[in-house]
Amino acid sequence: MIEFQKINWKLHFKNPEAAQADDFFKVFNTWIPDSPEIFIDVADYQHVRDGTITILVGHYVDYALDEMDRKLGFLYSHKRLMDGSNQDKLQNTFRDFLNHAQKLLDDSFFKGKLNFDTAELLFFINDRALAPNTPQTLEAAKPDLIQFADKIFGKGNYTIKPQANSTKRFGVLFQNSKPISISELIKKI
Amino acid sequence: MTHPFDDKNLINPSVLHWKKNLSEKMPSDWEKEINEYETELYLKKQGKIEDKVFAESRLRRGSYGQRYDHGQRHDGKETKKINFPNELTKGPMTLWDAPGMERIKIPYGGLNVKQLEVLADLGEEYSDGILHVTTRQDIQLHYVHIEDTPSLFRRLAAVGITTREACGNSVRNVTGCPYAGVCPDESFDTTGYADATFRFLLGHPDVQDFGRKFKISFSGCKNHPCALASMHDLGLIAVTKTENGKEKRGFEYYVGGGLGAVPQLAKLFDDFVPEEELLPLTQAVARIFARYGEKKNRNRSRIKFLVSDWGIDKFREAVLEERKKIKPDPRWNSFLEKINQFDETALRPPGEIKQIGTPDYLKWLQHNIRPQRQKGYSVVTLVLPLGDLTSNQARDLAGITRKFIKDTIRLTVEQNLVFRWVSNNDLPQLYEELKKINLAEPTAGSIVDITSCPGTDTCKLGISSSRGLSGELRKQLAEKNYQNDEVIGNLRIKVSGCFNSCGQHHIADMGFYGISRKVGSYIVPHFQLILGGQMQENAGAYGLPIVAIPSKAVPKAIERLTGMYVSERQGKENFQAFIKRLGKVEIKKRLEDLTQVPTHDEDPSYYVDWSDVREYTTSDIGKGECAGEMVSLVDFGLKAADRIVFEAQIDLDVGKFEDAGTKALQAMLTAAQGLIKDKNPDISDKPDEILAEFKTRFCDTEIFYDPFARDKFARYLFSFAEKGIVGLRPEQVRQRVEEATLFIEAAYSCNVRMSMQKAV
Numbered sequence A: 001m002i003e004f005q006k007i008n009w010k011l012h013f014k015n016p017e018a019a020q021a022d023d024f025f026k027v028f029n030t031w032i033p034d035s036p037e038i039f040i041d042v043a044d045y046q047h048v049r050d051g052t053i054t055i056l057v058g059h060y061v062d063y064a065l066d067e068m069d070r071k072l073g074f075l076y077s078h079k080r081l082m083d084g085s086n087q088d089k090l091q092n093t094f095r096d097f098l099n100h101a102q103k104l105l106d107d108s109f110f111k112g113k114l115n116f117d118t119a120e121l122l123f124f125i126n127d128r129a130l131a132p133n134t135p136q137t138l139e140a141a142k143p144d145l146i147q148f149a150d151k152i153f154g155k156g157n158y159t160i161k162p163q164a165n166s167t168k169r170f171g172v173l174f175q176n177s178k179p180i181s182i183s184e185l186i187k188k189i
Numbered sequence B: 001m002t003h004p005f006d007d008k009n010l011i012n013p014s015v016l017h018w019k020k021n022l023s024e025k026m027p028s029d030w031e032k033e034i035n036e037y038e039t040e041l042y043l044k045k046q047g048k049i050e051d052k053v054f055a056e057s058r059l060r061r062g063s064y065g066q067r068y069d070h071g072q073r074h075d076g077k078e079t080k081k082i083n084f085p086n087e088l089t090k091g092p093m094t095l096w097d098a099p100g101m102e103r104i105k106i107p108y109g110g111l112n113v114k115q116l117e118v119l120a121d122l123g124e125e126y127s128d129g130i131l132h133v134t135t136r137q138d139i140q141l142h143y144v145h146i147e148d149t150p151s152l153f154r155r156l157a158a159v160g161i162t163t164r165e166a167c168g169n170s171v172r173n174v175t176g177c178p179y180a181g182v183c184p185d186e187s188f189d190t191t192g193y194a195d196a197t198f199r200f201l202l203g204h205p206d207v208q209d210f211g212r213k214f215k216i217s218f219s220g221c222k223n224h225p226c227a228l229a230s231m232h233d234l235g236l237i238a239v240t241k242t243e244n245g246k247e248k249r250g251f252e253y254y255v256g257g258g259l260g261a262v263p264q265l266a267k268l269f270d271d272f273v274p275e276e277e278l279l280p281l282t283q284a285v286a287r288i289f290a291r292y293g294e295k296k297n298r299n300r301s302r303i304k305f306l307v308s309d310w311g312i313d314k315f316r317e318a319v320l321e322e323r324k325k326i327k328p329d330p331r332w333n334s335f336l337e338k339i340n341q342f343d344e345t346a347l348r349p350p351g352e353i354k355q356i357g358t359p360d361y362l363k364w365l366q367h368n369i370r371p372q373r374q375k376g377y378s379v380v381t382l383v384l385p386l387g388d389l390t391s392n393q394a395r396d397l398a399g400i401t402r403k404f405i406k407d408t409i410r411l412t413v414e415q416n417l418v419f420r421w422v423s424n425n426d427l428p429q430l431y432e433e434l435k436k437i438n439l440a441e442p443t444a445g446s447i448v449d450i451t452s453c454p455g456t457d458t459c460k461l462g463i464s465s466s467r468g469l470s471g472e473l474r475k476q477l478a479e480k481n482y483q484n485d486e487v488i489g490n491l492r493i494k495v496s497g498c499f500n501s502c503g504q505h506h507i508a509d510m511g512f513y514g515i516s517r518k519v520g521s522y523i524v525p526h527f528q529l530i531l532g533g534q535m536q537e538n539a540g541a542y543g544l545p546i547v548a549i550p551s552k553a554v555p556k557a558i559e560r561l562t563g564m565y566v567s568e569r570q571g572k573e574n575f576q577a578f579i580k581r582l583g584k585v586e587i588k589k590r591l592e593d594l595t596q597v598p599t600h601d602e603d604p605s606y607y608v609d610w611s612d613v614r615e616y617t618t619s620d621i622g623k624g625e626c627a628g629e630m631v632s633l634v635d636f637g638l639k640a641a642d643r644i645v646f647e648a649q650i651d652l653d654v655g656k657f658e659d660a661g662t663k664a665l666q667a668m669l670t671a672a673q674g675l676i677k678d679k680n681p682d683i684s685d686k687p688d689e690i691l692a693e694f695k696t697r698f699c700d701t702e703i704f705y706d707p708f709a710r711d712k713f714a715r716y717l718f719s720f721a722e723k724g725i726v727g728l729r730p731e732q733v734r735q736r737v738e739e740a741t742l743f744i745e746a747a748y749s750c751n752v753r754m755s756m757q758k759a760v
């Protein structure tokens, strides 16, 4: 049993060409004023590769257009300590992540052009003390991950693939055989 | 073990993990300092340390404020509060929860692979996944939460990196040529000397009481711009001379250089300081700066003002006099016996460069490869756009390093990274591997390889977006292929977000620093154009301000200036000479139309800065922490006493009575020593000497006496010191700890009375 903290989620875009950094920069800026969340600023890293391209920095959560492993997607990074069971933490962060993914889809700026590829969902624990990227961590985390994935994808509808590169943080890739829309996923949480 | 963060909001299991697991992996004094800092963090959270004292304490560990940390941000229409969860502060006007910048010192830019991997992990876990290389060979992480700093320090310390004295009024990162040891033109390898200077001065008592920061740089030769010695508080250039038929190593020793609002070239102190005199002389300089440097007016506190007020002759005389008084220290010369330990070797056999490959590869060979002194090897420059590298790239880079070289990576003052000891045979394969991770941009040292400070992105003092402008220029100039132009390809551009010059704009061919101008009822972001600076000869000349240009017109200004140079230069006239010949008035006239700001209706884009979408404002500018607050040695002593008595209380709680008693006495002595430092900064750590001086200076004079309780608190100290802790029962220890707490309170009150008297 390991404690889940600093949970990250990422979904790739089906149509990465529609996810332009300048557009995300503008849209993230519109999320700041009057938000009930605590946002600090938007940082622009368009000049680098293989990482965050544009990031909305928050107190609890960062949201980013991200290109890690050269695959463009929407990254959710929870940063502060969370209370509750691992299932609570998975559920709360995933709901929050999906709500913001839906917010992007609904944003008039993108004119309905963004499209997430829900056949793949990435999960990370961004804390090498709690979750070093080892087979032992995977074994310890698996029961919670399976319980959660059963709920959102349905038993037998997905596989779990660990992050193979041991120098990277602990993470798994859920490959879902029955792609499902963001709004339907939200209903399952 | 009770962790200081034993608090509902702060039980972070990974903090405990790193503390426990890395304890053995770092030098014990580094561990002690980190533990002490962690306790101070906890005490600050309890409201037991003053803002300015804690701010200086964290600054001295590189934990810096960042834009918006006063809890406000302008959204383009109005300034809005950022509703951080609590109102607690970690410095004057700096909210606890607001993320900050962590500056990590990398002496002379030297990194090994393990360090690179750990930095990658830290960037990912505590920051936003970006490692930013600064113009002083540091690495900065942004958006770091203060509560993550102890873990971050421990993880760095475990791989041999300290952030100690990375900011604040201290000796900053000691910089040096990234080519030291492999450069064909150097007098000798300065690495060991830079390393010894860094280690000798780190935490040295003589460098704790500066009025401002102090920057040191080592260069291997006079001519090249790799270490920029002339713009440093202390610039050292390697030279040799022959004595009795033997070659002797030494340094041309320059003091009092600096950029900022009042740029000054360093003055020659001595044309040959022998290697064995390097550390003692530097110690004497530090002592003179600490003693006579300005402390009240921060704008005149750098050593350059002292040197220019006194003149170099008087300054030299005072330093040499001081030098005679310093007690010899074995460390002055012990490093010389091991100076060769910095010699590096190659991983792979030497080879030949073959000019065969794709056009991009050939351009990369032309711009990014520099032959080493050692035949068959090259130094390869990896251009980091705006000094940035992602954690993933850093990790991949570590893998590439292991394949081609040993631990021979260095960061440069131009915000790039170099691989040394690359076999020429491996260049094509290395290029391919770097290309895969987007680090093979063939523009090193060109007009596209722009230096930029963080500016308004993250710096509290930023006026205009230096990174936004630099990013835009990189894009536009590369599109025009300027970097491969024979005439202008190697001109250098440097951009700062304000006059403080962190982007080193004075030494560029075309330099810019951020300013603002009022246009009608609007404020418009601008850059001041500086022309004719010189990087060669260790930053041999500073450019002159020409004219203020709206941010959005800067790319056009560069296009025009470079166009003028291409078409009007005479023969092989260099850019500096061209600018000088044309003259400030003429250049200004030629740029006149670009200085005009269209009305808001005509072109609203002028009213929004680069890399921003909000209408421009200067209201996000905060109070800089660059120099830190001026915190006296007394303040530091009292804060240390606070921390020790707090540890004594923890020991009491867990039944470690002997430890608690020892610490209670130590806390009182530390407080007394702190007060004595007001009169005698050189007071020793010996209890007898502290007690004797405390008696004569504070008790016999009654300075320490409380207006009502008189000598009561002083008696606590003398009685405790006389009787000691042997045989004390637990309740007696408890009483001593309480007395220690009261004594420290009395010391604080005494300090307040002394300050008030000074003010009168």
Ligand code: SF4
Pocket: B453, B454, B455, B456, B459, B460, B461, B462, B463, B466, B496, B497, B498, B499, B500, B501, B502, B503, B626
């Ligand atoms: S030059 Fe100014 S804006 Fe840039 S980092 Fe320095 S203080 Fe900040």
